[in-house]
Amino acid sequence: MASMRLLRVRLARLFLRTADPRLLFPGIGLLLLAAVWTIAFSMLHMARDSAEQAAIGSSGELIETYEAQMARNVGAINQALDIINYGLQLRQGGRGRSGQGRDVLAELAERALLPPALFFQARIVDRDGVLREATHAGTWPDIPAQAFFHRHRDQAGTDTFVSPPSQVGGKWQMHFSKRLATAQGAFAGVAIISVEPSYFTSGYDPARLGDRGVLGLLNGEGVFLVSRTGQMVGWGQRSGIVADESAGDREAPPSLLALNRWDGVRRYTLARQLHGVPLAVVIGLAEDEQLAKYAAARHDILWKATLASLLLITVVAAIGRLSWQLGNSRRHVRKAQETYYAASNASHDAFFILRTVTGKDGTIQDFVLDDTNRRGAALFRRDKSAMIGLTLRGLFPETPISGLFDDFVSVAQHRTVDEKEWMNTSPLVKAEWLQRQLVWVEGGVVAIVRDITQRKRAEAFLLEQSQALEMIATGMPVADVLHKLMQMVAARLPDAAGVIRLMDDDGKRMAGAASHGMPPGWDDASDDRGDEASGGPCGEAVRRGEEVVVADLAAEGPRPEGFSTALAHGLRACCSLPIFAGKDRVAGSVTMYFREARAPTRHERDVVRAATRLAGIAIERKQAERHIWHMAHHDPLTGLPNRSLLDDRLRQAILRAQRTRSGAIVAFIDLDNFKLVNDSLGHDAGDDLLKTAASRMVAAVRASDTVIRLGGDEFVIILHEQGEDADLSPLQEIHAAVARPMMLAGREVQVTCSMGAACYPKDGADPQTLLMNADAAMYRAKELGRNNVQAYGAEMHRQMRERLALQLGPALQAPHPHFTSSVPFIVG
Numbered sequence: 001m002a003s004m005r006l007l008r009v010r011l012a013r014l015f016l017r018t019a020d021p022r023l024l025f026p027g028i029g030l031l032l033l034a035a036v037w038t039i040a041f042s043m044l045h046m047a048r049d050s051a052e053q054a055a056i057g058s059s060g061e062l063i064e065t066y067e068a069q070m071a072r073n074v075g076a077i078n079q080a081l082d083i084i085n086y087g088l089q090l091r092q093g094g095r096g097r098s099g100q101g102r103d104v105l106a107e108l109a110e111r112a113l114l115p116p117a118l119f120f121q122a123r124i125v126d127r128d129g130v131l132r133e134a135t136h137a138g139t140w141p142d143i144p145a146q147a148f149f150h151r152h153r154d155q156a157g158t159d160t161f162v163s164p165p166s167q168v169g170g171k172w173q174m175h176f177s178k179r180l181a182t183a184q185g186a187f188a189g190v191a192i193i194s195v196e197p198s199y200f201t202s203g204y205d206p207a208r209l210g211d212r213g214v215l216g217l218l219n220g221e222g223v224f225l226v227s228r229t230g231q232m233v234g235w236g237q238r239s240g241i242v243a244d245e246s247a248g249d250r251e252a253p254p255s256l257l258a259l260n261r262w263d264g265v266r267r268y269t270l271a272r273q274l275h276g277v278p279l280a281v282v283i284g285l286a287e288d289e290q291l292a293k294y295a296a297a298r299h300d301i302l303w304k305a306t307l308a309s310l311l312l313i314t315v316v317a318a319i320g321r322l323s324w325q326l327g328n329s330r331r332h333v334r335k336a337q338e339t340y341y342a343a344s345n346a347s348h349d350a351f352f353i354l355r356t357v358t359g360k361d362g363t364i365q366d367f368v369l370d371d372t373n374r375r376g377a378a379l380f381r382r383d384k385s386a387m388i389g390l391t392l393r394g395l396f397p398e399t400p401i402s403g404l405f406d407d408f409v410s411v412a413q414h415r416t417v418d419e420k421e422w423m424n425t426s427p428l429v430k431a432e433w434l435q436r437q438l439v440w441v442e443g444g445v446v447a448i449v450r451d452i453t454q455r456k457r458a459e460a461f462l463l464e465q466s467q468a469l470e471m472i473a474t475g476m477p478v479a480d481v482l483h484k485l486m487q488m489v490a491a492r493l494p495d496a497a498g499v500i501r502l503m504d505d506d507g508k509r510m511a512g513a514a515s516h517g518m519p520p521g522w523d524d525a526s527d528d529r530g531d532e533a534s535g536g537p538c539g540e541a542v543r544r545g546e547e548v549v550v551a552d553l554a555a556e557g558p559r560p561e562g563f564s565t566a567l568a569h570g571l572r573a574c575c576s577l578p579i580f581a582g583k584d585r586v587a588g589s590v591t592m593y594f595r596e597a598r599a600p601t602r603h604e605r606d607v608v609r610a611a612t613r614l615a616g617i618a619i620e621r622k623q624a625e626r627h628i629w630h631m632a633h634h635d636p637l638t639g640l641p642n643r644s645l646l647d648d649r650l651r652q653a654i655l656r657a658q659r660t661r662s663g664a665i666v667a668f669i670d671l672d673n674f675k676l677v678n679d680s681l682g683h684d685a686g687d688d689l690l691k692t693a694a695s696r697m698v699a700a701v702r703a704s705d706t707v708i709r710l711g712g713d714e715f716v717i718i719l720h721e722q723g724e725d726a727d728l729s730p731l732q733e734i735h736a737a738v739a740r741p742m743m744l745a746g747r748e749v750q751v752t753c754s755m756g757a758a759c760y761p762k763d764g765a766d767p768q769t770l771l772m773n774a775d776a777a778m779y780r781a782k783e784l785g786r787n788n789v790q791a792y793g794a795e796m797h798r799q800m801r802e803r804l805a806l807q808l809g810p811a812l813q814a815p816h817p818h819f820t821s822s823v824p825f826i827v828g
């Protein structure tokens with residue numbers, strides 16, 4: 001199985017490698033070239049075969065023809081020789097027609113028993129080699145030395161002897177000779193018929209044998225007696241051919257292509273032995289002539305094959321190049337696609353490629369999703385494969401998308417780009433806020449969508465922070481600001497619950513100031529626990545002044561009571577941050593509880609930190625405000641409320657008296673001869689005296705009463721809920737307390753004061769009247785020699801007016817006479 005799989009894999013790889021146009025087309029080209037040349041060579045082979053067969057066939061036919069021709073010629077000569085012999089025998093026997101003395105040859109010629117004299121010459125030689133008769137004139141010298149003479153003289157027999165061509169009478173001739181014998185068989189001479197060699201090759205047909213063929217006669221030694229090639233007639237060449245003796249019924253062997261040694265021409269050569277004579281007919285067909293058609297066809301085939309090859313190579317090269325370019329461009333496209341996919345998959349943006357679907361009338365009907373990236377599938381919480389092919393409407397089955405669809409159509413029609421942010425309403429899409437860019441592409445629209453929920457939330461968070469800051473800046477109550485901050489955190493961390501607690505002024509207890517999603521009674525419970533600030537991890541944040549994270553409330557050691565409540569309500573983890581109001585002062589904590597047992601994320605901690613910082617600013621600002629207000633309304637030396645609060649306190653005293661149906665005493669106090677202290681003991685001693693006097697006054701009244709320093713050495717005391725009969729005994733106590741000796745600049749000093757009192761409602765119904773009347777009474781006390789307490793009387797009012805008239809007159813009055821009667825008494 002494994003080997004099969006391996007084989008399949010290898011085959012697939014081989015196929016892919018072969019399918020590469022760089023290999024495929026050269027491969028196909030080579031195959032086609034091989035096919036072209038295989039066909040060409042097989043055609044050549046067939047053509048040559050056919051030409052050879054034709055040559056062989058032709059040579060076979062020719063040898064038959066020429067053999068018959070030669071046999072006829074030789075037979076005629078043979079017959080003529082026999083006739084000569086017969087004729088001689090008849091003469092010798094006396095039976096000749098012409099009788100003794102008449103030439104046998106002439107007689108035979110007359111009777112046309114000899115071959116035509118035009119070609120043949122007949123001769124008779126006697127037993128001594130003397131020429132006895134001849135059909136033609138001419139001598140033949142030294143006949144007894146001729147081979148044929150020896151042959152016939154020495155060998156009995158009737159066979160014909162053929163002599164090679166020799167010159168007789170100036171002519172080259174072949175000689176056919178036969179032994180002449182007496183009736184007893186004795187040698188009687190030789191009958192000779194001579195013929196020009198060309199006689200035998202006159203049948204040379206150039207149409208059949210060509211210009212370079214051969215037709216010839218061989219003797220028994222394989223020597224040409226005559227041969228003709230074209231117009232050339234020759235003899236005597238040694239052929240080296242062994243004649244075939246298969247004449248007759250036996251099928252002749254085919255001709256052989258061989259190099260004819262006598263002239264160096266390759267020929268299809270056949271030799272056939274003639275019957276009865278030691279002669280063989282030879283025919284030869286020159287190879288180049290016989291195969292001339294084949295050579296032409298060969299040239300034609302090779303030329304066509306070459307042309308076809310060139311054409312093929314050109315076409316394959318062109319197709320290969322095109323295919324290579326196509327492959328290259330495909331590779332580039334594929335690489336570009338791969339790059340696109342890699343980039344788009346790594347992108348934080350979702351990509352959607354949608355194809356436009358148009359109706360018959362050309363209007364856009366819908367858009368079909370062709371492709372998307374990983375982020376796109378994640379945005380829709382679906383598999384990419386399940387999304388591809390869906391229409392735009394199909395992507396948002398339950399959401400009206402008319403606006404989105406119109407935007408797509410607009411971008412597709414106008415070939416533009418459209419960018420928008422929108423709040424998602426589709427439950428299928430995993431985002432609150434989205435930003436989309438629609439870009440026209442050929443045949444469709446590409447939508448690039450980005451989840452901007454975090455950014456939008458951050459913007460909202462920033463907005464809420466600035467709103468909280470605005471609330472702080474405009475002096476909104478801290479409780480409102482904290483409430484806003486808690487809302488802000490809740491919006492960012494919707495699954496969390498939280499509470500903001502503030503430390504009370506003495507820094508011992510914390511109380512909930514704002515909360516979100518906390519279990520009912522939780523705030524109360526924690527508020528009730530006075531030691532919460534030092535108990536659980538959240539209190540620990542306040543105590544340590546740093547962030548405390550509890551990743552699992554259930555795993556925490558000794559559990560504060562509140563944790564059980566939190567756990568019971570499904571809160572498993574918490575993160576608490578101290579609120580710093582000012583540099584080191586912890587004013588409370590912001591604590592968020594989470595429903596999973598885990599450490600809060602960085603984002604969650606950042607949100608809590610931001611809220612904590614703003615809470616600190618709000619509290620610090622409120623404290624600064626309070627400080628400024630306190631500074632504005634209190635005397636920095638004594639810490640007592642100053643003149644700015646006088647009117648308000650007087651009004652409150654009146655309202656309170658009205659509410660409680662009681663009265664109130666307004667006392668005006670001025671230290672006696674205070675200037676002397678400054679002058680004698682110094683200004684600092686004067687300040688100490690003022691502080692001591694103020695503290696003694698505060699100590700002498702109830703907490704609900706008010707002591708105000710008007711300025712200099714003047715004070716106002718408001719005593720609430722007094723009887724209407726103006727009992728001045730509380731004032732006497734204050735007077736006595738002030739007058740107690742004190743240490744100033746290392747010396748004991750006793751300072752008295754003058755006090756004037758006006759009672760509400762008896763001496764005045766409004767703050768101004770009461771104050772003015774108390775002042776008048778004080779002035780009266782001064783007049784009476786200082787160091788006493790005077791209740792307001794109506795006559796004081798008249799005296800006051802007289803005094804004012806005098807003071808406003810041209811001459812100023814001299815200093816009051818009581819000045820000397822109540823100087824500060826330095827004891828030590």
Ligand SMILES: Nc1nc2c(ncn2[C@@H]2O[C@H](COP(=O)(O)OP(=O)(O)OP(=O)(O)O)[C@@H](O)[C@H]2O)c(=O)[nH]1
Nearest residue numbers: 670671672673674675676678683684686687712713
């Ligand atoms: N050390 C000190 N002196 C102050 C302060 N404010 C005002 N004074 C001085 O207090 C003196 C007030 O004097 P007066 O009330 O006019 O006169 P007196 O000496 O008290 O005399 P009688 O009021 O007539 O008894 C002035 O000399 C002021 O300079 C302060 O804050 N510290």
